[in-house]
Amino acid sequence: MSTFFYIILNIANSIDNNLNFLYNTPISEFKEINARAKKGGAILSEPILKVQNLKTVFFTDDGQVPAVDGIDFYINEGEILGIVGESGCGKSVTSLSVMGLVSEPGKIVDGKIHFNGEDITHAPERKMRTLRGNEIAMIFQEPMTSLNPVFTIGDQLTEAIRIHRKISKKQAKDRATELLQLVGLPRPKALLDNYPHQLSGGMRQRVMIAMAMACDPKVLIADEPTTALDVTIQKQILNLMKKLNRETGTAIVLITHDLGVVAQMCERVIVMYAGKIVEEGAVRDIFNHPSHPYTKGLLASVPDLRRQTSRLYSIPGNVPKPGSITEGCLFYPRCQEAMAICAQKRPGLVDLKNGHRVRCFLHGEVEEA
Amino acid sequence: MAETILTVEDLKKYFPIEGGIFKRTVGHVKAVDGVSFEIKKGEAFGLVGESGCGKSTTGRMIMRLIEPTSGRIVFCGKDLTAMDKKALRKTRKDIQMIFQDPFASLDPRYTVERIIEEPMIVHRLGSKAERKKRVRELLEVVGLSSYHAKRYPHQFSGGQRQRIGIARALAVNPKLIIADEPVSALDVSIQAQVINLLQDLQKQFDLTFLFIAHDLSVVHHFSDRVGVMYLGRMVEVAESSELYRNPKHPYTNALLSSVPIPDPDYQYDSEELAGDVPNPIDPPKGCAFHTRCPMAMDICRKNRPELKEVVPGHWTACHLYNN
Numbered sequence: 225m226s227t228f229f230y231i232i233l234n235i236a237n238s239i240d241n242n243l244n245f246l247y248n249t250p251i252s253e254f255k256e257i258n259a260r261a262k263k264g265g266a267i268l269s270e271p272i273l274k275v276q277n278l279k280t281v282f283f284t285d286d287g288q289v290p291a292v293d294g295i296d297f298y299i300n301e302g303e304i305l306g307i308v309g310e311s312g313c314g315k316s317v318t319s320l321s322v323m324g325l326v327s328e329p330g331k332i333v334d335g336k337i338h339f340n341g342e343d344i345t346h347a348p349e350r351k352m353r354t355l356r357g358n359e360i361a362m363i364f365q366e367p368m369t370s371l372n373p374v375f376t377i378g379d380q381l382t383e384a385i386r387i388h389r390k391i392s393k394k395q396a397k398d399r400a401t402e403l404l405q406l407v408g409l410p411r412p413k414a415l416l417d418n419y420p421h422q423l424s425g426g427m428r429q430r431v432m433i434a435m436a437m438a439c440d441p442k443v444l445i446a447d448e449p450t451t452a453l454d455v456t457i458q459k460q461i462l463n464l465m466k467k468l469n470r471e472t473g474t475a476i477v478l479i480t481h482d483l484g485v486v487a488q489m490c491e492r493v494i495v496m497y498a499g500k501i502v503e504e505g506a507v508r509d510i511f512n513h514p515s516h517p518y519t520k521g522l523l524a525s526v527p528d529l530r531r532q533t534s535r536l537y538s539i540p541g542n543v544p545k546p547g548s549i550t551e552g553c554l555f556y557p558r559c560q561e562a563m564a565i566c567a568q569k570r571p572g573l574v575d576l577k578n579g580h581r582v583r584c585f586l587h588g589e590v591e592e593a
Numbered sequence: 594m595a596e597t598i599l600t601v602e603d604l605k606k607y608f609p610i611e612g613g614i615f616k617r618t619v620g621h622v623k624a625v626d627g628v629s630f631e632i633k634k635g636e637a638f639g640l641v642g643e644s645g646c647g648k649s650t651t652g653r654m655i656m657r658l659i660e661p662t663s664g665r666i667v668f669c670g671k672d673l674t675a676m677d678k679k680a681l682r683k684t685r686k687d688i689q690m691i692f693q694d695p696f697a698s699l700d701p702r703y704t705v706e707r708i709i710e711e712p713m714i715v716h717r718l719g720s721k722a723e724r725k726k727r728v729r730e731l732l733e734v735v736g737l738s739s740y741h742a743k744r745y746p747h748q749f750s751g752g753q754r755q756r757i758g759i760a761r762a763l764a765v766n767p768k769l770i771i772a773d774e775p776v777s778a779l780d781v782s783i784q785a786q787v788i789n790l791l792q793d794l795q796k797q798f799d800l801t802f803l804f805i806a807h808d809l810s811v812v813h814h815f816s817d818r819v820g821v822m823y824l825g826r827m828v829e830v831a832e833s834s835e836l837y838r839n840p841k842h843p844y845t846n847a848l849l850s851s852v853p854i855p856d857p858d859y860q861y862d863s864e865e866l867a868g869d870v871p872n873p874i875d876p877p878k879g880c881a882f883h884t885r886c887p888m889a890m891d892i893c894r895k896n897r898p899e900l901k902e903v904v905p906g907h908w909t910a911c912h913l914y915n916n
Contacts, residue, residue, distance in 0.1 A: 310780040424869045454643035454807065456866045459851040463865060481781060484810075484853025488861070507857045525785035526855050527814035532834055535792065536814065538785035542750055 270341060271298035272442050272475055273322065273360075278335035280314075280321045289546045291317040291330065293499035294592075296573075299443065302473040304466075306490030306507070308480060308522075312543050314499040315479045319445045323362055324352040340442065358388040361436035365448040367428035371420040377404075377431055378416030384438045403434040407464055426457035430464065437468060444468075447479045462489055483526050487511055492579075495519050498544055498554040501573070505580030515582040517559045553585070561586060595633040598769060598801050599655070604628045604664035606650050606825075610874065623873050624650045626825035626881075627664075629900060632769070637795060637802040639816030639833070641809055643848075645870055647825040648805045652771045655803070656688050657681060669768065686716045689767040693774035695754035699746040705732075705757055706742035712764045731760040734797075735790060752783035759790065763798070771803045776811060788815055809852050813837055821845050824873055824881040827900055831907040841909040843886045880912065888913060 280292040292314040299305045307315045320326045322337055324347060337345045339360065344351065356362075364370045372380055381400035382393065391399070397416065404412035407430040420428055429449060436444055446465065450458040466489065469476055478489055486493055486507070493510045495503040495518065503516040514520045524537035541558040552567040553559070559566065565585050573581045574588035605627055612619035625647040632638040640648045653659040655666055657673060666673040673684065689712070692698035699708055709728045713719055719727065729739045735756040746754055755775060762770055772791065776784040788811065794800060806812045812819055812833075819836050821829040821844065829842040840846045850862035868885050871877055877884050883893040892912050900910040 310782060426869055454870075455809070455851045455853075456643065456847055457869070458853075459861075460865050462853075482853060483781070483855040487855050487857045487859065488853045511855065511857050522781060523855060525782050527788075527810040528855060529810045529813055529837060529849070529852050530854065533814065536785040536789055538789055539782040540786075542752070542783075543780075 272301045272340060273477075274298045274336075274338040275318075275322065276336045276338075278318065278321055278337065279333050280317050280326055280330055281333050282330045284329055287547065290499055291546060292321060293546075294335070295496075295499075295501055297494055297501065297504065299475050299477060301442065302469065302475055303492065304469055304476045304478060304490050306478050306480065306486040306493040307496060308483065308486050308493060309496035310481055310522075310543060312498075312546070313496040314546075315496050316447055318496075319362065319447055319477065319479055322445065323356060323360060324349070354388070357384055357436075357441075358439045359441050360443045360445065361439075361441040362445040362447065363429070363432045363436050363449050365451050367425060367432050367452070368420060370432055371428055373420050375419075376416065377418050377420065377423075381416070381431070381435055381438065384435045388439045399438070400434075403438055404431070406437065406468070407431075407434045408460075409434075424457075425453050426460060429453060429457075429461055433461070433464065433468070437472065437474065440472060441474055443475045443477065445477045445479070448481070449478075450485065451480070451482070458485075465489070483523065495522070498549075499546055500554065500583065501581075502555065502584070503580075503582045505576070506578060509576075509578065509580040513580070515576060515580070515587055516555075516584050517561050517586075518555050521558075521560075553583075565589075595635055597631050598634045598669060599632040599803070600665075600667040601631070601651070601655065602629050602665040602667070604651060604654060604666065605662045606647070606654060606659060607662045620874050623825050623876055625654065625661075626873075626876070628822070628825070628827045630820050630827060630830055632801060632803060634768075634801055635795075635799055636818065637804055637816045639812035639819040640803060640805045640822060641807065641812045641819055641848075642822035643807055643870065645824070645873060646822040647873075648807075648822050649773050651822070652690070652773050652803060652805050655771060656685065656690060658690075683716075686712075686765045687768040689762040689765065689770050691755075691758050691762050691770060691772040691775045693777055695751045695758060695778060696746075698758055699754055701746050704743055704745060705749075708746070708757060709742075709761045709764055712761060716765055718765060727764065728760075731763055734763070734794070735760045736786075750783075751779055752787060755779060755783075755787055756790065759787075759794070763794065766798070767800070769801045769803065771805070773805045774807070775804075777806065777808065784811070791815070809848060821848065824871060824876055826881055826910065828882065828911070829907075829909045830900070831909075835907055839904075839907070841903060841907065841914060842882075842911050843888050843913075844882050845909075847885075880910075 275295060275297050278292055278295045282289040282291055295318055309315050321332050326332060332345060336343060378400055381403060382396040385396045385399050400416060401412045404415055409415055409427060409430055450461050453461060465476060468474060480486060490507050493507050494501050497518050503510065503519045510519065514523055521537065521539040525539060527536060539558055544554060552569065553571050556562050556566045563585060570592035571583050571585045572590040572592040573583050574590045575581055576587065604625055606625040607621035607623050609618040610620045610622060628651055642648050650659060654661045661674060671684065706728050709731055710724050713724050728742055732739055732741055737753065737756055776787050779787060795802060804812060804815055816833050819831065819833050820827055823844050829845045837849065840849055847866040866885055871884055879895045880893040880898050883889040890912060898910045898912050900908050902908050903914045
């Protein structure tokens with residue numbers, strides 16, 4: 225009998241311990257544990273987000289615009305992936321496609337998007353709403369237009385929380401205060417009653433990040449998050465994002481045209497041109513061994529503060545109108561290393577080593593499928 | 594030693610804020626609060642700073658597109674601030690501007706030819722035939738073609754429109770070109786094209802540039818000397834490479850260490866500048882930067898430091914160097 229009681233006592237004790245742990249551990253510690261678990265599991269598990277052969281086309285009166293023309297990429301848990309390219313390369317439309325936010329006249333016409341093992345390519349709006357702001361979050365370039373000017377910061381934050389979590393208003397407010405602290409904003413309690421116009425650009429972007437992190441998303445898509453900010457504020461925001469990635473294990477897809485930001489933040493990089501991926505790989509491979517002539521051209525066009533060059537390299541010509549080149553490599557008209565085959569056939573992705581891939585006949589006779 | 598083409602002395606611009614029922618002036622936005630610098634003939638002088646530092650306002654005051662509140666501007670020996678409208682109009686032929694927004698700076702209802710011709714018409718230079726010929730020459734100089742002359746701005750890309758703006762600025766053979774963020778709105782590869790073009794034109798036509806931008810890397814590449822502004826004040830002026838190697842002002846240091854370098858192995862200075870830029874309506878007493886300066890001393894909170902030459906050719910406004 226006493227043994228029986230002894231066993232019950234032990235079980236009760238361990239339950240009690242676990243409950244104590246649950247209630248007394250601050251949320252931040254939870255996240256650390258979560259983060260460590262996520263990062264540890266990353267090597268073995270499936271990528272949290274996998275995109276295969278994504279094609280998004282805009283059906284306009286002037287014809288079909290293939291904004292995204294066959295993109296494959298993945299991001300692992302806790303990773304920071306950079307998507308770099310110039311205006312019109314399709315990087316923003318790619319992120320909108322993942323979020324199911326491509327609106328008329330755009331449509332995903334081909335490909336698959338898998339999130340957390342589930343196919344969400346043409347998921348109904350009901351399903352997407354449970355994911356957006358919850359498991360996949362997004363922050364945009366212009367923090368003023370993403371925040372509602374007629375609602376307080378507190379209202380907007382608690383809205384973001386209560387849509388996805390069944391907690392009381394007070395609990396949501398506490399969580400909101402905690403989030404504002406997490407993103408390094410001073411006097412968080414007072415800030416809840418402020419309106420967006422009372423905050424500076426950097427502060428608003430921090431609020432956006434707080435909103436995005438509210439439900440501890442698995443993936444954060446940041447579309448040019450610091451382009452509209454001054455360079456000293458940019459440093460603060462990028463450091464904050466890195467800190468959050470380390471502490472919470474949230475994977476980040478960082479979309480930007482700034483190669484310096486990519487070098488500073490990302491572990492892996494995808495270079496996009498005219499709706500296609502032209503090169504991808506680990507950040508050091510891309511910067512130290514750029515293989516696609518476009519990547520090489522881009523890197524050479526950026527003035528480097530450490531060097532005194534007399535003249536910048538510039539890629540001749542302009543980005544082609546999507547859909548205007550029907551034959552051959554899309555970069556052929558501007559390529560300094562073009563060969564005869566480049567005008568006739570479309571290159572496919574060639575595997576260099578360590579996951580470094582390039583879409584170029586210079587590196588292999590692989591044709592696009 | 595090249596001659597000085599432009600001298601700016603203690604330039605100020607205070608924008609009045611009106612309030613109350615009677616629209617009385619209740620305060621001022623001190624956009625530019627005592628800026629002084631010199632530009633030598635043939636030089637590219639870069640003016641750099643973050644949003645709200647007053648660099649664009651300074652550029653516009655030099656052309657008197659905005660009237661200065663106080664201060665002096667001397668261009669080619671003539672006092673621009675004291676000039677009447679007629680004389681100013683004549684002098685404006687020698688100072689031309691390139692603007693930031695390639696979409697807003699060209700009149701959408703004019704053909705490219707008319708846009709480039711306009712300065713020549715205003716200053717009554719050349720006959721109709723001569724102007725048309727000059728437009729064709731200018732289009733070629735900026736890398737466009739003569740058949741572009743009859744088209745409208747909306748038919749061109751951002752980079753091409755910027756080239757049209759440059760052609761327009763060159764139309765009347767100016768001595769000084771004020772380029773206000775000429776490449777900020779352009780993609781990386783087009784930026785490089787336009788920067789190279791400006792450098793080529795500088796050599797070809799012996800131009801002097803006031804190059805205003807917030808991108809330090811671009812300013813460093815293009816300029817011979819650079820001035821750093823913060824909250825309406827000039828905090829440091831030095832030769833481009835010297836500024837990068839030996840920044841003296843703590844703000845310049847912070848600015849330089851925040852610039853993202855395209856090298857994944859670059860070691861950044863981990864210190865970040867705390868907080869935000871103060872409100873120019875109520876700038877901090879003493880040194881405007883003391884609220885964020887990691888080296889602020891007591892004197893910084895009370896006395897505004899003056900711009901002094903601490904090393905030949907290197908000026909800074911900081912109490913750290915006042916002994």
